[in-house]
Amino acid sequence: GEDVEQSLFLSVREGDSSVINCTYTDSSSTYLYWYKQEPGAGLQLLTYIFSNMDMKQDQRLTVLLNKKDKHLSLRIADTQTGDSAIYFCAETLGAGNMLTFGGGTRLMVKP
Amino acid sequence: GAVVSQHPSWVICKSGTSVKIECRSLDFQATTMFWYRQFPKQSLMLMATSNEGSKATYEQGVEKDKFLINHASLTLSTLTVTSAHPEDSSFYICSALQADTQYFGPGTRLTVL
Numbered sequence: 001g002e003d004v005e006q007s008l009f010l011s012v013r014e015g016d017s018s019v020i021n022c023t024y025t026d027s028s029s030t031y032l033y034w035y036k037q038e039p040g041a042g043l044q045l046l047t048y049i050f051s052n053m054d055m056k057q058d059q060r061l062t063v064l065l066n067k068k069d070k071h072l073s074l075r076i077a078d079t080q081t082g083d084s085a086i087y088f089c090a091e092t093l094g095a096g097n098m099l100t101f102g103g104g105t106r107l108m109v110k111p
Numbered sequence: 112g113a114v115v116s117q118h119p120s121w122v123i124c125k126s127g128t129s130v131k132i133e134c135r136s137l138d139f140q141a142t143t144m145f146w147y148r149q150f151p152k153q154s155l156m157l158m159a160t161s162n163e164g165s166k167a168t169y170e171q172g173v174e175k176d177k178f179l180i181n182h183a184s185l186t187l188s189t190l191t192v193t194s195a196h197p198e199d200s201s202f203y204i205c206s207a208l209q210a211d212t213q214y215f216g217p218g219t220r221l222t223v224l
Contacts, residue, residue: 031211042117042204042218043155088154098145099206099213101154 006102018076020105022089029091037086084109117216131191132219134205140185141207149202161188195223
């Protein structure tokens with residue numbers, strides 16, 4: 001079956017870079033996503049990457065995909081206090097398919 | 112673009128009553144919508160896949176008679192929690208599929224007293 005895992009917690013200082021890691025087990029995954037959830041709110045799509053890509057950069061966000069190791073990471077450069085939230089990685093086998101979420105990583109940014 | 116709304120954003124109800132939650136895609140049509148449930152400090156669990164014009168597909172362990180889903184139009188799916196009990200208290204989030212991506216609503220917090 002599908003399994004997506006993340007570390008529970010990450011604490012960084014404002015201005016530092018944050019790296020949130022995710023591992024998945026299903027090698028058939030075709031799309032991998034990063035979502036941000038602020039307290040009491042829904043999910044905000046941050047970025048996504050197709051499985052045939054190794055890297056995707058979008059402003060302060062860099063997504064790295066190691067398909068061989070089934071490892072996905074999200075790097076946030078110059079982390080700000082507004083970045084404090086829970087970050088979920090998710091994978092799907094294809095468009096229109098359900099998402100399987102990791103447990104979420106709580107990012108705390110200290111001033 | 113790709114905005115999804117949910118209504119209500121929060122609801123408190125008495126045990127035994129039914130609650131309807133609406134999920135709307137505001138600026139696009141969505142043949143497929145998904146309903147997720149999130150328990151405190153936990154990840155999201157898919158409850159069901161809602162397809163316009165057909166019956167919803169429920170995940171294992173989700174009671175279809177308790178969680179009624181109707182996807183009557185390309186922009187609206189509803190989730191009705193029937194005969195709600197305190198254990199149904201949760202954060203319910205819908206998403207609507209556009210092309211390859213799911214866009215999420217802001218969520219509805221249900222509290223059953």
